[in-house]
Amino acid sequence: MHQTxxxxxxxxxxxxxxxxxxxxxxxxxxxxxKQPDEVLAMGRSGDLYGNPEQLGGGEFEHGxxxxxxxxxxxxxxxxxxxxxxxxxxxxxxxREKGSHQTDVLVAVAIGGxxxxxxxxxxxxxxxxxxxxxxxxxxxxxxxQMLSDKGSPLLK
Amino acid sequence: xxxxxxxxxxxxxxxxxxxEIVSQDVPEFRSMERQFGSLRRVGVVxxxxxxxxxxxxxxxxxxxxxxxxxxxxxxxxGSLSRQKLIDLELQAGQPLANSARGDLQAALLPADxxxxxxxxxxxxxxxxxxxxxxxxxxxxxxxxxxxxLATALDTLKFLQEKQVKPxxxxxxxxxxxxxxxxxxxxxxxPTATLDxxxxxxxxxxxxxxxxxxxxxxxSELNKLPDKNAVLHEIENSKGIxxxxxxxxxxxxxxxxxxxxxxxxxxxxxxxxxxKPFVIVRACNGNEAGFAKAFIxxxxxGVWVNQGKIQASEVNSQLKEFLAASQxxxxxxxxxxxxxxxxxxxxxxxxxVELILPEGEHAPxx
Numbered sequence: 001m002h003q004t005x006x007x008x009x010x011x012x013x014x015x016x017x018x019x020x021x022x023x024x025x026x027x028x029x030x031x032x033x034k035q036p037d038e039v040l041a042m043g044r045s046g047d048l049y050g051n052p053e054q055l056g057g058g059e060f061e062h063g064x065x066x067x068x069x070x071x072x073x074x075x076x077x078x079x080x081x082x083x084x085x086x087x088x089x090x091x092x093x094x095r096e097k098g099s100h101q102t103d104v105l106v107a108v109a110i111g112g113x114x115x116x117x118x119x120x121x122x123x124x125x126x127x128x129x130x131x132x133x134x135x136x137x138x139x140x141x142x143x144q145m146l147s148d149k150g151s152p153l154l155k
Numbered sequence: 156x157x158x159x160x161x162x163x164x165x166x167x168x169x170x171x172x173x174x175e176i177v178s179q180d181v182p183e184f185r186s187m188e189r190q191f192g193s194l195r196r197v198g199v200v201x202x203x204x205x206x207x208x209x210x211x212x213x214x215x216x217x218x219x220x221x222x223x224x225x226x227x228x229x230x231x232x233g234s235l236s237r238q239k240l241i242d243l244e245l246q247a248g249q250p251l252a253n254s255a256r257g258d259l260q261a262a263l264l265p266a267d268x269x270x271x272x273x274x275x276x277x278x279x280x281x282x283x284x285x286x287x288x289x290x291x292x293x294x295x296x297x298x299x300x301x302x303x304l305a306t307a308l309d310t311l312k313f314l315q316e317k318q319v320k321p322x323x324x325x326x327x328x329x330x331x332x333x334x335x336x337x338x339x340x341x342x343x344x345p346t347a348t349l350d351x352x353x354x355x356x357x358x359x360x361x362x363x364x365x366x367x368x369x370x371x372x373x374s375e376l377n378k379l380p381d382k383n384a385v386l387h388e389i390e391n392s393k394g395i396x397x398x399x400x401x402x403x404x405x406x407x408x409x410x411x412x413x414x415x416x417x418x419x420x421x422x423x424x425x426x427x428x429x430k431p432f433v434i435v436r437a438c439n440g441n442e443a444g445f446a447k448a449f450i451x452x453x454x455x456g457v458w459v460n461q462g463k464i465q466a467s468e469v470n471s472q473l474k475e476f477l478a479a480s481q482x483x484x485x486x487x488x489x490x491x492x493x494x495x496x497x498x499x500x501x502x503x504x505x506x507v508e509l510i511l512p513e514g515e516h517a518p519x520x
Contacts, residue, residue, distance in 0.1 A: 015242070017463060018249040053347035053355065053466045061346075061465070102254065136246075138253035145251075152497050153250060 010106040013132040018153075020060045021133050026068030028126035033072050070154045076120075077146045083116035084134065085143035090116060094139045105135040164208055169229055174214075177206040183281045187216055190304035191225035194218045199308065200271055201299065202230060203279040204263055204286065210234040213263045217274075235262040240284055245442075247290035248461040248502035256501075260291055275311065277304075285442045287461055287504030295486070297456075297505040298446070310507045314456050315486040319394045319432050321366035321477040326396035327389065330356040330466065332373040339414035340400050347466070352400070355466040359398075362470070366477045368396070382415045386425060393429045395454070397445065398469055399437040419448040427453035432485055434476065435459040436469040446506040457506045458489055464498065472499050 013021065030039060042048050047064035073080070084090055090112035094105060109131035114121040121127070134142050145151050165181050166173035176184065180203075187201060199218040204211055215230035235243075240262070246255035260268075277299035280286045288296030299307050331337040331352045337345050356372055363370040371388060379385050389395065422445065433454045435445045439462060446459040460469075472492050479488035493500040 015246065018251045019465075021251075053351050059463050133251065136249075136254055137251040138257065141251075141253045152495075 010103060010128060010132050013129065014102060014106075014136060016132075017059060019066055021129060021136070022066040022069040023060060023062040024065075024069070025072060025126070025129045025133065026062070026065035026070075028123060028129055029072035030065075030068055032120075032123070032126070033068060033075055073146065073154055076117075079117050079119075080130075081143060081146050083113060084139060085146070091139060094135075102135055106131045109134050162206070169227065174212060174229060174232075175208050176212070180205040180281055183279065184214065187214075187279065187304075188227065191216045191218055191222075191227070193222050194225070194304055195220055195222040196308075198274040199277075199304070200274045201277040201279055201304075202264065202291075203281070204240070204284065206237055206282070207232065210236060211240055211262065215265070230265045231263055233262055237282070237284070244285050244287075244290055245462060248287070250497035250501050252501075256290055256292065264291060275308065277307065283442075283444065283447075285461060287441065287502075289501055289504050297507045299507060307507045310455050314432070314484070314505070314507070316484055318484050319480060321368050321480050324368040324394035324396050324434075324477075325371065325388070325392035326359065326363065326368055326398070327371045327376075327385075328356065328359050328373075328396070329376075329399040330359065330373065331400065332356050336373045336377075346400075352466070355470060358470045359473070362474055362477060366481075368477070382417065382421075385415075385417060386421060389422070390425050390427060391429070392427075392431050395431045395433040395449070396473065397433060397435045397437070397449070398473075400466070419444040423448040423451045425452040430455045433457045434473070436464060436472070438463055440464075441504065450506055455507070456485070458503060459506060460499075461502045461504065464502070468496070468498055472496055472503075 013024070016024070034042070039048075042064065049064075050060075050062040053061070084094075090109070093108050093112065106128075110127055113127050113131060113134075114124075120130075137145065145153050148154075163178045164175040165178050166175055167181065167184055168174075184203065184205070187203060191199075191201075196218055197220050201216045203214045203216065205214060206212075210233050212232040213230040215226075215228050217226045219225050240259075243255050243259045243262070246252045247259050249255070271293070276288065276293045276296040278286050278288050278291065278293070278296065280298050287298060288294070297307070297311055329340060331340045331345075331349060334349060337349050337352065360370065360372065362368075369392075371385075376385060379388070427449070431454050433446075433449045433456070435449065435457055437443060437445055437460070440446065440459045441461040446457040449457045475492045475495060476488050479491040483491065489503075489505070493503070
């Protein structure tokens with residue numbers, strides 16, 4: 001039986017940069033998009049070591065995990081589009097609430113994604129990060145990003 | 156520059172009704188009234204976010220052909236706090252942060268954005284909120300904290316029409332190139348490894364060879380005798396690329412082995428007689444006050460990044476800018492970079508002609 005956990009503090013995630021969120025998403029999605037032997041290969045080639053080369057410090061910077069996050073979004077794009085972008089219940093709820101109540105929107109997204117994509121429901125951390133990313137980006141821009149195969153945001 | 160809580164407020168009038176704004180914003184408000192009153196030209200708009208007792212309000216100025224016929228109005232007034240504004244602005248610089256940009260625009264700007272179509276729009280960031288026109292989706296706009304609006308307009312025109320060739324730039328780059336540099340720059344908390352920094356530094360050196368601009372990398376800076384020698388080189392540049400690897404300033408190791416830090420206040424004290432165009436890329440470059448420091452030292456314009464940025468992204472933006480500068484004007488070259496880099500599109504902005512009000516000092520001073 002799966003044990004659910006709390007979604008933590010989405011507010012803190014909301015203050016994270018795009019690259020931090022993408023790296024977090026990659027970390028949460030690693031078991032979904034990489035086989036154990038691939039993770040082993042990543043580890044051996046140094047892809048799991050962070051190499052924060054930003055000017056100044058204090059940020060969780062991890063190019064390898066951010067890439068995994070982008071792979072997750074590309075791999076699960078169809079399911080995510082079906083859940084979010086088909087102008088169904090979740091889409092309407094996210095649009096209805098407006099962009100001002102981010103905490104409410106994140107809660108709506110967590111509930112909506114968990115029920116719309118049961119395969120992801122056990123991964124509560126992943127759903128939380130994904131929901132923050134969705135709310136931060138805005139539902140229409142998020143859907144546009146998923147549908148644009150050449151999006152620079154997913155390269 | 157921080158403000159002290161419990162600031163005093165003064166009334167300014169709009170159509171006979173008073174608006175209580177924080178006293179520190181009043182001199183700039185009066186200055187803008189004078190500027191717009193004497194600017195006989197249509198199509199110039201400035202948005203000036205001010206603090207009121209209940210939250211932020213935005214004052215909108217628009218010029219007229221008669222000068223005295225200019226309009227000033229309260230474009231927006233709400234309960235947004237100063238801190239929330241700073242938070243939103245920081246988030247708004249991220250390419251994916253459409254919701255933060257939407258919130259920021261809803262909090263500061265009028266609902267009808269068509270009133271600014273085709274006009275030159277300036278943002279007045281009197282209190283160092285870190286506001287950039289890009290976050291408010293004013294493309295081609297600039298940040299202004301100026302006591303000379305006409306000069307600022309000329310500067311914007313200059314940037315739109317003039318070219319600065321890559322070879323006219325001098326680059327000051329604070330990437331570490333040795334173990335000693337790494338320690339001098341980051342003390343005991345290096346971010347990336349030395350190999351990574353050397354790789355990034357090598358990329359800049361390659362760009363210097365390709366585009367023929369003068370480079371002061373770590374090796375060249377190490378040969379200079381003291382901090383004044385570095386500052387002297389900056390003062391004599393026609394165009395400047397300023398890249399620091401550390402947030403608070405550019406830490407460099409000089410020939411005597413001494414590590415010095417060149418901060419925004421050092422820059423503000425310079426006399427840039429050649430009125431250079433400056434590209435600043437630093438951790439929190441806009442927020443740390445480098446743009447305003449260069450402008451107050453005499454730079455014609457500064458293109459600055461906001462928030463954190465990776466060295467590889469800096470190099471990529473620089474390469475694209477230099478390549479475009481061979482054929483295009485400064486403004487066009489910037490636009491070229493923005494079109495290929497989502498981070499440049501949302502987290503960089505142009506500052507023009509800051510002349511600090513009398514008695515005020517540059518940030519960090």
